[in-house]
Amino acid sequence: MALHAERAKSIEVPLRQELSFPYHSERRQCSVPTFIPHTEAETSQMLADLGLKEIDEIFATIPRERRLGRGLNLPDGVSEYDVLTYFEEVSARNLHHGRPLISFAGGGSYDHDIPQVVRTLGSRGEFVTAYTPYQPEVAQGVLQALFEFQTLISRLSGLEISNASLYDGATALVEAVNLACAHTRSHHVIVSKGINPTYLQTVRTFAEGTGLSVEELPLNDDLSSDLSIETASQAAAVVVGYPNYFGAVEDLARARELANRTGALLICVYDPISLALLTSPGSFGVDVAVAEGQSLGTPVSFGGPYLGLFSVRPEYLRLVPGRLVGETVDAEGRRSFVTTLRTREQDIRRERASSNVCTNQTLMAVHACIYLSWLGPDGFRELATSCLSSSHYLADALSTIPGVELVTPVFVREFTIRLTGIDNEAVRSALADRGFLAGVSGEFPSGDLKASNTLILSATERRTKSEIDRFVGEFSKIVEAR
Amino acid sequence: MATSANFKRPGGGVAASIPLMGRAEEPTIFDLSVAKRRASSLRSSGVDQVDPRTVLPATMLRDEPPALPEVSERDLVGHFTRLSARQYSVDLGAYPLGSCTMKYNPKFADAVAAMPGISQVHPHTPVSFAQGWLEIMVTLESWICEITGMAAATLQPAAGAAGELTGLLIMAHYHQRHGGRRSKVIIPDSAHGTNPASVTLAGYEAVTVPSNDRGLVDLEQLDKVLGEDVAGMMLTNPNTLGLFEEEIAEITARVHAVGGLMYYDGANLNAILGVSRPGDMGFDIVHSNLHKTFATPHGGGGPGAGPVAVSERLREFLPGPRATLIDDEDGVRYVWKTPEFSIGRVHGFYGNAVVLARALAYMMYHGGPGLADVARYAVLNANWLRAQIAQHYEIAFPQLCMHEFVASAAQLKKRYGVRALDIAKGMIEEGFHSPTVYFPLVVDEALMMEPTETESPQTLRALADALMRLAEAATSSDGQEWLHNAPSTTPVGRVDEALAARKPRLTFDQASNRPV
Structure with missing residues (x-):
């Protein structure tokens, strides 16, 4: 510790005149990309100003045995294009033929248009x-x-x-x-x-x-x-x-x-x-x-x-x-x-x-x-009415399928159906394969038996009539196939 | 609003084309509202519109929609663009707020956040159609674990404070399972305010241990509070004074000896990336602030993300569900799993997912060696700035600092009546954001500065020049007056905080505080 204290003391008050930088030198050549702007010359000058030779001397107060003593076991850095390529590829695995599942789900998260x-x-x-x-x-x-x-x-x-x-x-x-x-x-x-x-x-x-x-x-x-x-x-x-x-x-x-x-x-x-x-x-x-x-x-x-x-x-x-x-x-x-x-x-x-x-x-x-300022009172009411209209249209259509029963007769924009003769997760899975997100399972480990084998569904203003009709058609086929 | 340019219109509302780039007020969106004007246009779904009164009982329905503003899109754009002109940000300039790590936020991460496979995926998507998202989460977890030296992590906590409480609940469940009823958590007197608040919310009593004259945890004082009733200790390292706790191994050993666990507050992780790891220091629980260390934008106050990493013995207490890679008869794939003794959920879904993706993008760009460079240059910049201003401001502790340091305006106050607050406001006049002031509490008139690695030496010099000019201004009576009245070039001058607290006006609909 004495060594550290001594070194610290020696750099306590450097004279400002001694600190200077070349302003037009080349940027630092780095083996990996970073957002660190310092050129090599600038780094050397800053270290010299502090009475240091190597940059890792800056960590003098970290006892040697507390240092990692090796590089992180992680890949080297890459360009932003490489990062974006990785995310393009990995995020494609969240899509169905290149687009998100057409969502009829709510459960606390709703697929609205965003102006x-x-x-x-x-x-x-x-x-x-x-x-x-x-x-x-x-x-x-x-x-x-x-x-x-x-x-x-x-x-x-x-x-x-x-x-x-x-x-x-x-x-x-x-x-x-x-x-x-x-x-x-x-x-x-x-x-x-x-x-x-x-x-x-x-x-x-x-x-x-x-x-x-x-x-x-x-x-x-x-x-x-x-x-x-x-x-x-x-x-x-x-x-x-x-x-x-x-x-x-x-x-x-x-x-x-x-x-x-x-x-x-x-x-x-x-x-x-x-x-x-x-x-x-x-x-x-x-x-x-x-x-x-x-x-x-x-x-x-x-x-x-x-x-x-x-x-x-x-x-x-x-x-x-x-x-x-x-x-x-x-x-x-x-x-x-x-x-x-x-x-x-x-x-x-x-x-x-x-x-x-x-x-x-x-x-x-x-x-x-x-968003709310863009909607205004009339737009807000129209938006909610559109969600209500499409959700009721969807509920009415699904209710005509044998084995599907509407459980929540009075609702605004989200409703629950109970399925008979087919498992709710099987329906969700089969519809996902067809590009649809068929709501949210109503049952939960700690949930109520009254909600067993149910699906909670919602249609926002983003869902068109043709999407709803296609969804109901596929839903019907899956239920009938059982 | 009493300016002549703000004339009232026949239909109500005020003009939005008045010059606002100077020191005029910006009307609120409610002032701009004119009945029956609107911006929105909605998609036509093709479904016949239903009158809500035909499907819902009249008693449930409101007569009028909520009184949202009625503005044109052009006025909306004008308003928020002018508001943005009244706001400092990292994109505009240096932001040396100590403890906040306001580094540059790379723009390519915005492109990651905007990808349809990132932003448009519903959290209830069946796991077979969310494999990419689970891979991102598992990958980020592995990077965090390598960086912190831990075994496993949860990504659910939405911010640092949420991470603290999560970590403390993990601590509590661990002790419950091992038969110990423990009541206390030790924190140093230099700790962030969230630490003691989280301790209380976790059902523990916060016990404060003082710093010694070198700004580090006082081991003798620590011994006095250690006992079988101690559940653990929360520590940042480097601490909020910007100093590395050199005796950290001794501290963790003593806390472990009484059966306690060590919690690492990751607010200052930027200082030691790739250089030293909390896990190797003996910490059991580590939260990271992705919006600090890993450069996800702070959004004017949020969102953040505060993943919590733990050592092997705490793995089964982590919140669930967790993205997990498995390999069984159905093949190699990602699934959701909840650990055996999980404390439960700490977020409605899986955490601030898009913030997590941004952080992973930042990490991948830097790679292991680049992350270590981040720490080197963050520490170099802090020390160089400290050395530059040391003649003009007392530095609380003279040893080499880490990524930040604490200067004091105590002498300026004593000699010239110029406080840390005046220096903070003077920095704004100089065109920079202020440092953190009056924190940590253990330093009088504290000015806490963290330049971060992304500021150039030229910017550091400009910061130092500004701070020196302010210290010099403090010596003359003209300068003192200037400092007491600073800033004068901003959209508003010093605000009356006492009035705001005495007569709270928190919405446009409450009585105005405007002098009549």
Whole structure:
């Protein structure tokens, strides 16, 4: 250690005049490509300025026995063209004859058209390559876009406060449950079996750390939640979907009553597109509304990055996880935006924080802001109506196939069918071979028997009538062949 | 909005063609809205449109759609383009934010992200039609394991903090399975705020161990808190002061001796890529921030990705499902598998998949030798910048630093009343992004700088020149006034944060904070 300290001391205060660079020398010749701009001459000069000879002397404070002592057992670098060729080839294995499966799946991820303005504006380097807006004077672009996003999500959910995003729908629900526990000081939650099963699994994972007990709300025959249960338990939260995972539109007024009976907050997991048509969660007295916001301008992307939406009634403001952007003024009285109520956050509250969220999904939030602004109220309603129309057309057509029964009679844009005489995964597999993604299996390891051998299907505005007709035709052939 | 250029139109809304590149305000999208204007055009599906009232009960339906803005596409493009002009980014210039590793984000990765076989694949696609995606995940896992010296990894955590909590839950499940009820996790006082917050959420008590006078973990103090109730210790190495924990082998040995596990916070992995590996130091759990070390763009605050790699004994506790390569009677192929003692899911699907693909593209481009060069030049750049400014700012700890270092404005504050915050704002006036300020907490008036390997020596010199000019400005009363009022050339000046917190206006629909 003495050697290191001595060397460190010797370079502590080099004179600035001694530091110089040739400005027009050749760029560094490297055996592998990197984004390191230094020429060899520059590297030598910098080392000399620091009193070093070889570049690896820069690691003098790493004890020799802590060094790898060999190269990483990884291939050498390649050009960007080689990288792209690899990804072209490997990603082709996710396609069917060169194109993605024609999707009739939802389950928390929807294949919508994405307008070019979202792609063009949303891929601007100023939005894409910025860091978290810690210096508001040079981050007004992201901050204002987030303020507008928060407004849009509050108008959608009918709840006054929305944050600047969380990771995804599942983790947004975890944060909602944590908020409810912090507010009620109860550690018991009642969760509908009709919510996305992966969300329920995620809640269970994090319940291990927070000491949460999870009670499941059973399903009715139409796969809506049985809200009539008599539960003696006091709870932190009642959680229902809106519409739920199977497409059933839950009765939020009755869910509110159940929450009142148990002293719980009402948490609703909604589908943003359906809210173009459905009464907002806020009008039913929902306390916390969360959602997967992928539908709002983000491609299906094999599950991520997505967008966790999070809204609350104002009384829970101080318990909101993640970043909040607020309006203020600058020294000259100009409207400005800044991250605010920062004392809630982990970097200030540390072990007393009720959430550890730091990085969120800001870029997806900006995309959602552009997308919703492009749609406008009329476009949003037309979009949802188109999804509703095509999903009902699809449900009606599938219901005419013998052995196919519609289980969710009242739905917006996603519905569940039960199959008789043929296995749901066999249907999915056979239709995938024909280029179609035939929904999502309704049963899950922890799922309800009422959902056994079902498929959950959805048709977005992207699906044309001819695609739907072809899909139903192939579906019919596969069922009849059994 | 009180400028003369912002005249009201007959139908509501304001003009969007007013000059905004200067210091005028940009209207919100709601200010631009005019009833019955629209941008959207939707595909005609060919299916007859159904009136929602014929299939849903009236009680379920809202009377009016949500009040989204009504703007033309041209106004929409104008608005967001002007917003982008009010935003600093890596694409624009140097971003020496300590602890954030704001390196250049290569553009070819954008092409990877846009490929149909990447972006247009539904997460519920049957596995036989997602073999490419599973291969990407398995390949990335193997690169991460080689880089960190670990045995297996989960790619599900969506960010560093999510990775921390995942790793701590793995720790908890491991101890449960081995009969130990342990209650504490040790963290150094220089740790990131996410560390103690994650510890609490994992059901543990955070115990802080102080740094010694060289900025490293104090072994004597560590011994005082070590015991059978310690589940493990979280550490970054190099630590947040930019210093390599030279006694790391001793630290891991002592924590292991009481049955604890070692957690590596990968926020600073850029410093040791290909040079030293957490697994070889004795760490059991390692998260990586792909949006830092592996150059996936930070998106103004996200998305990130925080894969967690573990040693062999923790493999079966990883979240599931995991992409796995198998070879059985049906042939060689990728499948989803959930480990035997899995802690469960930590994400709705498989993590921020497209971010994972971008990171793998970055890794492949560099290759093993290139990744080691990344660390060399990141450390060289940090040390050279540190040496350049050492005459003007006290450096918290004098030894060679790693990829970042912490300077202090404590003397400037004491002598001239110029704080770290003023220097940060002065850097903006100089045309750069500020360094991280007031972190780590163990250094007064901290200025934490991480130039990264992708900045040229010329840029470093410009950064150093700017910092020296600011230190010189602090010595004169004119300069002090200038610094206290900086920045003056940005779209807005210093903002009233107290007002924002006292009267929160978090949406356009809440009462405005604008002075009447």
